[in-house]
Amino acid sequence: MAKKAKEKLVWLECSVxxxxxxxxxxxxxxxxxxxxxxxxxxxxxxxPHKQAK
Ligand SMILES: [Zn+2]
Incomplete structure (x- = not known):
């Protein structure tokens, strides 16, 4: 398995x-x-859901 793009798991947080x-x-x-x-x-x-840190 070759790693192509480095990606990280992120949470999407409700802005409300x-x-x-x-x-x-x-x-x-x-x-x-x-x-x-x-x-x-x-x-x-x-x-709107924003990416949480
Ligand atoms: Zn919500």
Whole structure:
């Protein structure tokens, strides 16, 4: 198994309730933080999810 891109597991945190609802892989090359619109089961709606540190 050859490692291609270095990626790290990051949490996606709801920007409304701060709950960490999703995990994703983010390339270490990308300095920019991820921000995705995801369904939050705590807010029971779609909210912006930001990459937690
Ligand atoms: Zn939420």
């Amino acid at each position: 309730c701060q709950n960490k609802n999703y995990t994703t892989f983010n390339s270490l090359k990308k300095e920019k933080k991820l921000e995705l619109n995801k369904f939050c089961m705590h807010c029971r709606k779609h909210t």
